[in-house]
Amino acid sequence: MDAVSVTLSFLLACLCLNGISFPVVAKVYMVVLEEDAIISYKSTRPNHIIRGHEARKYKEKVIIRHDFFLESLLPTGTYTKLYSYTRLINGFALHMTSDMALKILDGAMGVRMIQEDIKLTKLTTHTPDYVGVSNHVWPYLGGAERAGEGVLVGMIDTGINPNHPSFTNNGTVRRLSHFKGRCEEGDGFPLSVCNGKIVGAQLFARAAIAAGDFNATRDYASPLDSDGHGSHTASIAAGNFRTPVLSKGYNYGNASGMAPGARLSIYKALFSFGGYMSDVVAAIDKAVEDGVDILSLSIGPSSVPPGPSSFLSILEIELLFATKAGVSVIQAVGNSGPDPNSILSFSPWITSVAASGTDRMYKNSIILGNGRVLSGIGISEPTAERQIATKADVSSPNASTNCLDTETLIPSLAQGKLIICEHVPHSMYGQTTISTIFQSIRRIGAAGVIITSEENLLDSDAGAESSMTLPVPGIVLGSVADSQELQDYYNSNTLRSTTGEVIRFGAIGSILDGRRATYTQKGPIVALYSSRGPDVNNNLMEAADVLKPSIMAPGSAIWGAWSPNSQSVPESIGEEFTMLSGTSMAAPHVTGIAALIKQKHPDWSPAAITSAMMTTADRTDHFGNPILAQTPDGLRTANPFDYGAGAINAARAINPGLIFDIEFENYVQFLCTVPGMDKGSVRRAIGLGNCPTAHMRWCSDLNTPSVTVANLVGSRRVMRRVTSVSTETETYVALVKEPAGVAVRVTPRVIRISPNASRGFSIKLEAREATNAFTFGEVVLRGNKKHSVRIPLAVFASSAL
Numbered sequence: 110m111d112a113v114s115v116t117l118s119f120l121l122a123c124l125c126l127n128g129i130s131f132p133v134v135a136k137v138y139m140v141v142l143e144e145d146a147i148i149s150y151k152s153t154r155p156n157h158i159i160r161g162h163e164a165r166k167y168k169e170k171v172i173i174r175h176d177f178f179l180e181s182l183l184p185t186g187t188y189t190k191l192y193s194y195t196r197l198i199n200g201f202a203l204h205m206t207s208d209m210a211l212k213i214l215d216g217a218m219g220v221r222m223i224q225e226d227i228k229l230t231k232l233t234t235h236t237p238d239y240v241g242v243s244n245h246v247w248p249y250l251g252g253a254e255r256a257g258e259g260v261l262v263g264m265i266d267t268g269i270n271p272n273h274p275s276f277t278n279n280g281t282v283r284r285l286s287h288f289k290g291r292c293e294e295g296d297g298f299p300l301s302v303c304n305g306k307i308v309g310a311q312l313f314a315r316a317a318i319a320a321g322d323f324n325a326t327r328d329y330a331s332p333l334d335s336d337g338h339g340s341h342t343a344s345i346a347a348g349n350f351r352t353p354v355l356s357k358g359y360n361y362g363n364a365s366g367m368a369p370g371a372r373l374s375i376y377k378a379l380f381s382f383g384g385y386m387s388d389v390v391a392a393i394d395k396a397v398e399d400g401v402d403i404l405s406l407s408i409g410p411s412s413v414p415p416g417p418s419s420f421l422s423i424l425e426i427e428l429l430f431a432t433k434a435g436v437s438v439i440q441a442v443g444n445s446g447p448d449p450n451s452i453l454s455f456s457p458w459i460t461s462v463a464a465s466g467t468d469r470m471y472k473n474s475i476i477l478g479n480g481r482v483l484s485g486i487g488i489s490e491p492t493a494e495r496q497i498a499t500k501a502d503v504s505s506p507n508a509s510t511n512c513l514d515t516e517t518l519i520p521s522l523a524q525g526k527l528i529i530c531e532h533v534p535h536s537m538y539g540q541t542t543i544s545t546i547f548q549s550i551r552r553i554g555a556a557g558v559i560i561t562s563e564e565n566l567l568d569s570d571a572g573a574e575s576s577m578t579l580p581v582p583g584i585v586l587g588s589v590a591d592s593q594e595l596q597d598y599y600n601s602n603t604l605r606s607t608t609g610e611v612i613r614f615g616a617i618g619s620i621l622d623g624r625r626a627t628y629t630q631k632g633p634i635v636a637l638y639s640s641r642g643p644d645v646n647n648n649l650m651e652a653a654d655v656l657k658p659s660i661m662a663p664g665s666a667i668w669g670a671w672s673p674n675s676q677s678v679p680e681s682i683g684e685e686f687t688m689l690s691g692t693s694m695a696a697p698h699v700t701g702i703a704a705l706i707k708q709k710h711p712d713w714s715p716a717a718i719t720s721a722m723m724t725t726a727d728r729t730d731h732f733g734n735p736i737l738a739q740t741p742d743g744l745r746t747a748n749p750f751d752y753g754a755g756a757i758n759a760a761r762a763i764n765p766g767l768i769f770d771i772e773f774e775n776y777v778q779f780l781c782t783v784p785g786m787d788k789g790s791v792r793r794a795i796g797l798g799n800c801p802t803a804h805m806r807w808c809s810d811l812n813t814p815s816v817t818v819a820n821l822v823g824s825r826r827v828m829r830r831v832t833s834v835s836t837e838t839e840t841y842v843a844l845v846k847e848p849a850g851v852a853v854r855v856t857p858r859v860i861r862i863s864p865n866a867s868r869g870f871s872i873k874l875e876a877r878e879a880t881n882a883f884t885f886g887e888v889v890l891r892g893n894k895k896h897s898v899r900i901p902l903a904v905f906a907s908s909a910l
């Protein structure tokens with residue numbers, strides 16, 4: 110599972126140590142050729158991307174050349190071609206059974222790049238809890254059912270459960286003219302399931318099969334989702350309006366995707382075990398060829414190697430070309446938080462999404478035998494009145510008072526009782542999750558679980574994270590006082606011998622129904638697991654001058670569609686819905702909102718859509734208090750390395766006033782400007798004769814709606830250009846909140862801009878001192894027609910002049 114991308118020359122050096130050649134286990138490699146892919150093919154008309162018949166002819170030619178190239182170069186039997194990539198990159202994936210084939214390819218004319226396949230992971234953490242759905246935008250887009258209509262969302266995931274009510278089409282099918290893909294029939298997946306809501310569905314499993322990880326019984330050789338992850342993410346992005354959420358016979362209310370009217374094209378390239386990059390690259394190549402508008406990726410590598418070459422990985426370059434084709438790429442930022450530098454989605458052309466909780470909370474209570482009611486959280490069914498026992502009192506001697514060691518429980522003593530488990534800090538769970546504890550308790554036959562608390566969960570909102578659907582009745586007490594009261598009640602009703610053994614359990618209680626939601630109105634809190642910036646390092650070991658994450662959306666405890674035959678969440682086997690948490694769940698919220706923006710503004714570039722979402726994001730909650738972030742030591746004020754530009758605000762994002770646009774060439778300039786980057790590698794990766802003559806002095810000049818300077822020496826003038834997307838002329842005034850230790854001046858300070866016009870301005874940063882740490886600030890362009898455009902600043906001042 111090591112995500113280090115190994116270049117061929119490096120690999121050969123290892124294989125041929127001291128001239129001894131080691132036998133190679135069969136491996137998959139992605140190979141990129143010098144010739145153009147369809148997206149970069151230079152036809153007779155400049156800046157024209159070939160399409161239609163011309164593109165099909167070129168594709169055929171490219172595939173024939175791939176086969177010819179391989180046949181003339183490699184001995185038969187040493188390789189199998191898994192895919193030809195033609196749309197975004199010109200290359201192929203090869204399953205090689207001999208290291209000789211690899212050596213030949215490495216030296217071959219016309220080969221631009223070779224990269225060993227790596228495993229990718231789904232970015233879901235299995236700690237379920239709660240949900241929230243925005244509906245301030247739908248009324249402006251023709252109503253909920255039509256919100257997102259005409260927009261095609263491509264899900265690169267584990268497939269789809271086509272029979273799910275989130276994806277039915279109740280007769281309003283209209284042909285989507287720009288979709289050119291297919292619906293692939295297969296195991297458990299008849300053609301009829303492509304019903305107009307789901308317009309296409311395809312399987313990309315060749316690398317998984319070659320690696321021996323694909324199990325046809327478990328994984329299904331069709332687009333059918335036997336894992337659940339793909340159905341879950343698709344329902345968040347574009348699930349039908351008002352789909353009743355039924356789980357274990359209980360109706361939790363209605364769920365809707367962010368863009369209920371959008372259509373889905375499904376690319377199954379992930380499986381219960383994760384997936385392979387070469388399958389994902391093939392899926393993306395096809396999705397762009399099929400005409401998707403937005404790509405949703407709730408996947409990433411398990412780690413990112415340092416150094417600027419990460420930007421040139423085949424997947425990153427492919428996604429750059431996807432944006433050249435006008436396709437927005439939305440990716441989960443990763444679940445490796447809260448450590449700094451833990452982001453798994455890092456390229457400036459990708460919208461990288463962090464995860465928050467929502468303000469939905471499921472409260473629960475327990476009534477004790479003395480009539481006292483203690484409150485807490487825990488989504489579970491109620492119990493009858495039962496005896497209460499502490500974990501230690503129904504376990505073997507020397508067992509702990511918490512429930513991390515449930516194997517010490519004595520079943521005959523624990524059966525039928527409510528077991529009190531003492532609180533343990535999050536960090537102590539390790540491999541044991543709350544879910545596994547509850548599974549053990551259920552196996553033993555206890556009636557339920559009461560977890561005590563050392564903090565006031567209900568006040569601090571920290572409880573949001575730990576509320577979850579429980580497989581047995583249970584409650585996590587909400588306060589220290591209630592936990593103490595329970596302990597006192599237990600002690601005074603439990604009869605013990607002189608040696609301390611329990612003679613009679615006299616404490617009783619009943620857990621109430623915890624399945625009804627309440628809404629706290631409190632702001633989103635950055636989830637503990639959400640990966641944090643700064644962005645990847647360059648060769649000088651400075652962070653890249655790019656803000657990551659880009660933005661934050663709800664990711665914790667999200668209800669979504671599920672596959673009943675999935676085994677991946679034990680408490681949801683047989684269910685049509687489940688709650689999941691992870692940046693995997695946050696990304697499709699942004700995907701759906703991007704679809705709404707695309708519907709409203711079909712001609713906006715991917716960068717414009719991202720800009721609209723970022724400049725309008727919230728950094729304060731409902732009450733005007735700053736958004737907070739979870740850390741292992743409690744809550745603190747969040748900063749842009751936690752949540753990027755802030756919490757997404759769909760209502761404002763469809764009407765941003767100004768956008769920061771970026772073209773393909775600007776990204777290439779960015780790559781050529783990364784400190785320590787080998788320009789030859791950039792030329793090879795992109796297929797350029799030369800790096801463009803730079804207007805860009807620093808990477809920080811890439812026209813993003815944020816400013817990150819990872820090494821400020823003295824001062825730097827950062828250039829930006831805004832384009833009005835408003836219908837009226839507006840005058841903006843720049844308001845500045847300086848990062849600690851850094852002076853900021855915006856010139857001009859007042860910008861008057863008419864519809865469709867563009868205006869440049871500069872942001873001069875001047876170090877007042879060497880902060881030797883990132884400090885944060887912002888520039889807000891406040892318009893006189895109600896628009897407000899916020900640009901976060903993150904600056905690391907290495908020295909003052």
Ligand SMILES: *[C@@H]1O[C@H](CO)[C@@H](O)[C@H](O)[C@H]1NC(C)=O
Pocket residue numbers: 274277278279349350
């Ligand atoms: C669509 O039809 C399905 C089954 O035919 C039904 O369960 C569902 O409620 C309908 N949805 C809407 C939005 O009418």
Ligand SMILES: *[C@@H]1O[C@H](CO)[C@@H](O)[C@H](O)[C@H]1NC(C)=O
Pocket residue numbers: 324325326327
């Ligand atoms: C494939 O999956 C099935 C169903 O989960 C399981 O019973 C079987 O053991 C698996 N086969 C292999 C080779 O892992």
Ligand SMILES: *[C@@H]1O[C@H](CO)[C@@H](O)[C@H](O)[C@H]1NC(C)=O
Pocket residue numbers: 351352353362363
């Ligand atoms: C849930 O959706 C159904 C239609 O599917 C509708 O009749 C009902 O009013 C909705 N309930 C709520 C609380 O919105």
Ligand SMILES: *[C@@H]1O[C@H](CO)[C@@H](O)[C@H](O)[C@H]1NC(C)=O
Pocket residue numbers: 506507
């Ligand atoms: C419990 O701990 C005591 C003292 O450390 C030790 O003597 C005893 O053997 C332990 N009993 C068990 C069952 O581990």
Ligand SMILES: *[C@@H]1O[C@H](CO)[C@@H](O)[C@H](O)[C@H]1NC(C)=O
Pocket residue numbers: 864865
């Ligand atoms: C701005 O551009 C849009 C879309 O191209 C066009 O419809 C509109 O008329 C333009 N407005 C002005 C004032 O030029």
